[in-house]
Amino acid sequence: NFLFGVILSKKGLPIHYFNYGNRLQNYAVQEILKSIGYTVETIVNTQRSSNKNTSNKLKNLSKLRNKNVRSILKAIKRRLFLIINKKKISSLNSEKYRKFKDFSNKYINETDFIISDNNIPKYINDDYDFFIVGSDQVWNPHYRKGSSIDFLTFAQKEKRISFSASFGVSQIPDVFKEDYSKWLCDFKAISVRENAGFDIVKNLTGKEAEVLLDPTLLIQKENWINISKESKKKPSKRYILTYFLGHKKDTISKKIIEIANRKDLEIVNLASIKDDKFYTCDPAEFLDFIKSAEIFFTDSFHGVVFSILFSKPFIVLKRGEMNSRIDTLLNKFDLVDRKWENIRFDEDIFKIDFSHVELILENERQKAINYLQNALTIEGAK
Numbered sequence: 494n495f496l497f498g499v500i501l502s503k504k505g506l507p508i509h510y511f512n513y514g515n516r517l518q519n520y521a522v523q524e525i526l527k528s529i530g531y532t533v534e535t536i537v538n539t540q541r542s543s544n545k546n547t548s549n550k551l552k553n554l555s556k557l558r559n560k561n562v563r564s565i566l567k568a569i570k571r572r573l574f575l576i577i578n579k580k581k582i583s584s585l586n587s588e589k590y591r592k593f594k595d596f597s598n599k600y601i602n603e604t605d606f607i608i609s610d611n612n613i614p615k616y617i618n619d620d621y622d623f624f625i626v627g628s629d630q631v632w633n634p635h636y637r638k639g640s641s642i643d644f645l646t647f648a649q650k651e652k653r654i655s656f657s658a659s660f661g662v663s664q665i666p667d668v669f670k671e672d673y674s675k676w677l678c679d680f681k682a683i684s685v686r687e688n689a690g691f692d693i694v695k696n697l698t699g700k701e702a703e704v705l706l707d708p709t710l711l712i713q714k715e716n717w718i719n720i721s722k723e724s725k726k727k728p729s730k731r732y733i734l735t736y737f738l739g740h741k742k743d744t745i746s747k748k749i750i751e752i753a754n755r756k757d758l759e760i761v762n763l764a765s766i767k768d769d770k771f772y773t774c775d776p777a778e779f780l781d782f783i784k785s786a787e788i789f790f791t792d793s794f795h796g797v798v799f800s801i802l803f804s805k806p807f808i809v810l811k812r813g814e815m816n817s818r819i820d821t822l823l824n825k826f827d828l829v830d831r832k833w834e835n836i837r838f839d840e841d842i843f844k845i846d847f848s849h850v851e852l853i854l855e856n857e858r859q860k861a862i863n864y865l866q867n868a869l870t871i872e873g874a875k
Contacts, residue, residue: 524716592775595775626655686818710801783805792811826850
């Protein structure tokens with residue numbers, strides 16, 4: 494058995510304990526590697542500290558200047574809500590952190606040490622046969638400012654592997670291209686999650702990366718059902734589920750309310766701090782909420798992933814630049830018509846044909862296993 498250090502994107506120590514996709518795909522990577530006979534540890538990776546400087550403030554002011562009065566008033570209203578409810582929000586976040594931490598302790602084998610750009614144990618290369626990096630936007634230059642640690646530069650070149658890594662953007666800013674090119678060239682094997690990622694790797698290195706599904710799609714639905722958990726706050730009544738990481742427009746909210754009234758459904762908002770009844774649900778409860786919903790409205794990549802896995806009707810909305818990986822996913826499963834802009838609300842939006850999905854999943858799962866088995870070989874081993 495080989496021992497693996499799995500490095501996944503974490504934007505500051507407690508932050509990953511607020512992200513459902515991060516926790517669930519961390520679990521998925523671990524289980525996939527275990528299923529083919531390997532011992533796995535997740536190395537906790539923190540981001541170097543960065544202060545919000547004047548240039549960031551000026552950038553935010555510039556964004557506001559380009560918005561209309563209504564958008565500015567909404568932004569001010571959101572800010573006032575956060576200020577007025579600061580104590581309550583802090584308490585809710587503490588509870589959510591604790592529940593995410595409990596989930597991680599139960600299901601994910603994390604190291605008892607933490608690494609950062611300036612704090613990497615000297616013995617780490619000797620303790621692991623391979624290092625795997627993956628996760629949501631782990632190579633997004635805007636999130637971690639091109640941190641070399643996310644490219645495993647502390648590890649020997651023959652030990653560096655990426656597994657469904659995501660850039661989260663379609664282009665790399667010029668200021669990061671030289672470093673990205675060098676770091677990517679030093680990988681033993683590269684796989685990415687989106688077609689745009691394939692293009693980025695090709696343009697920067699000349700290499701052709703494998704395009705694999707997100708790890709959460711690569712383990713069986715039954716596995717997710719086994720670790721799902723029903724929330725004590727789950728409605729007894731049928732419900733519409735929403736999970737938005739960005740701000741949704743008023744027109745979208747009105748449409749969701751209209752559908753809920755017409756179909757006599759409750760509305761459950763998972764990511765809204767204003768809907769504190771559900772805000773603190775943990776990753777296991779997140780799975781059950783999706784599995785049990787009548788329909789799911791989301792702008793989240795992993796929201797779409799678990800809708801597909803659970804054959805759940807969903808409608809996906811755009812969120813900034815985060816669309817490449819969702820587009821790749823929808824194209825792969827021939828579900829592009831589930832985009833908000835493509836939905837015909839005069840038809841039955843609760844009906845989706847998922848009959849073709851399982852065959853695609855079987856093929857993609859085998860493709861991922863083949864990639865891992867080819868990548869995870871020790872040079873010179875017989």
